[in-house]
Amino acid sequence: MALQRFLVAFVVVSVLFSCVNALSSNYYDKTCPKAESTITQVVKKAMSSDKTVPAALLRMHFHDCFVRGCDGSVLLNSTKNNQAEKDGPPNISLHAFHVIDTAKKEIENMCPGVVSCADILAVAARDAVTLSGGPTWAVPKGRKDGRISKASETRQLPGPTFNISQLQQSFSQRGLSLDDLVALSGGHTLGFSHCSSFENRIHNFDKKNDVDPTLDVSFAANLKKVCPVKNTMKNAGSTLDTTTFLFDNVYYKLVMKKKGIFSSDSTLLTNSRAKTLVSNFATSQNEFFKAFASSMIKMSSISGSAQEIRHDCRFVN
Numbered sequence: 001m002a003l004q005r006f007l008v009a010f011v012v013v014s015v016l017f018s019c020v021n022a023l024s025s026n027y028y029d030k031t032c033p034k035a036e037s038t039i040t041q042v043v044k045k046a047m048s049s050d051k052t053v054p055a056a057l058l059r060m061h062f063h064d065c066f067v068r069g070c071d072g073s074v075l076l077n078s079t080k081n082n083q084a085e086k087d088g089p090p091n092i093s094l095h096a097f098h099v100i101d102t103a104k105k106e107i108e109n110m111c112p113g114v115v116s117c118a119d120i121l122a123v124a125a126r127d128a129v130t131l132s133g134g135p136t137w138a139v140p141k142g143r144k145d146g147r148i149s150k151a152s153e154t155r156q157l158p159g160p161t162f163n164i165s166q167l168q169q170s171f172s173q174r175g176l177s178l179d180d181l182v183a184l185s186g187g188h189t190l191g192f193s194h195c196s197s198f199e200n201r202i203h204n205f206d207k208k209n210d211v212d213p214t215l216d217v218s219f220a221a222n223l224k225k226v227c228p229v230k231n232t233m234k235n236a237g238s239t240l241d242t243t244t245f246l247f248d249n250v251y252y253k254l255v256m257k258k259k260g261i262f263s264s265d266s267t268l269l270t271n272s273r274a275k276t277l278v279s280n281f282a283t284s285q286n287e288f289f290k291a292f293a294s295s296m297i298k299m300s301s302i303s304g305s306a307q308e309i310r311h312d313c314r315f316v317n
């Protein structure tokens, strides 16, 4: 009797565990030991011919995790009957899908059907940070790939005009704290923004001000120059910090000086705890790196309800 009850309990517990899909950093040690080093090599090579690759990979992973959990949904191509996330509105900066494709192809040749596209993206995002001078960390793996990707769901992403309470809500819905928000915003140490993501701040801001008064005056004047009212250059815009290709803490120094590009960056100064963290990270790159690594692990563990290991990252099986 006791043994029977024990066995039932054992089965229930193991079923529960397999549903939760716990991630682990040594997930592929036996099934595909070279997966991770292959991804690193592919990212390294892609960066050497295109310096914009790291920023693209980091942002892509963020998007992936914030829509349906980190399930590779951002990687799927649109089909005849479905417009995918990557073809939804805030897609102008999504690129570097080819890097994931290359890594996937090499890994499929070694260990077919084993490594998920969602895991490849999570590792590639970490490599992008590390190879740009940022911190490193062990990436938990074991994600599955989803079968659903909808352009309309990119509306669930936080927008650049969000204030602190809207950002906090968006992050807490995904189990991320205010501290995670401040640390992960440091991802804006890499990359570029198109005018459309911040032009509301520099033209016709509100009834009283043409320019957002929380912006540094000369910084705003420069942004106006690259993004005039009648902007005819589709790719015009600004780098997110002054050391675009380096993963460092300069982003926080700029936010402190009212030179954060987006309202969502500047608004970090409107909450006292967030402001304290921004100031700490501006002073100590080491503190930022530690916080960023631990918040990335949290973000990249947001789970979805995915089930499969895709053969091709652009298509469901």
Ligand code: HEM
Pocket (backbone or CB within 6 Å): 052, 054, 055, 056, 058, 059, 062, 092, 093, 094, 158, 159, 160, 161, 162, 167, 184, 185, 186, 187, 188, 190, 191, 192, 193, 194, 195, 196, 197, 240, 262, 264
């Ligand atoms: C807090 C909420 C966030 C908002 C509102 C936001 C918004 C944006 C916007 C509007 C852009 C520019 C898109 C364009 O115009 O091309 C951008 C770029 C970028 N974001 Fe964020 N973001 C947020 C959080 C994050 C997080 C958590 C990460 C990663 C940890 C991240 C990494 C990046 C990177 C690397 C770029 C540059 C992309 C490139 O140059 O290809 N962002 N973000």
Ligand SMILES: *[C@@H]1O[C@H](CO)[C@@H](O)[C@H](O)[C@H]1NC(C)=O
Pocket (backbone or CB within 6 Å): 077, 078, 314
């Ligand atoms: C996926 O979509 C992209 C962009 O629309 C296109 O260039 C590419 O050829 C598609 N990939 C495949 C394998 O069909």
Ligand SMILES: *[C@@H]1O[C@H](CO)[C@@H](O)[C@H](O)[C@H]1NC(C)=O
Pocket (backbone or CB within 6 Å): 086, 087, 088, 089, 090, 091, 092, 151
């Ligand atoms: C981006 O999204 C817009 C709006 O949904 C779409 O018309 C466009 O084709 C997409 N662009 C890219 C490069 O995917």
Ligand SMILES: *[C@@H]1O[C@H](CO)[C@@H](O)[C@H](O)[C@H]1NC(C)=O
Pocket (backbone or CB within 6 Å): 163, 164, 165, 166
């Ligand atoms: C943030 O924006 C929302 C929506 O516009 C508004 O209701 C809220 O009061 C704002 N919060 C702060 C702290 O400004």
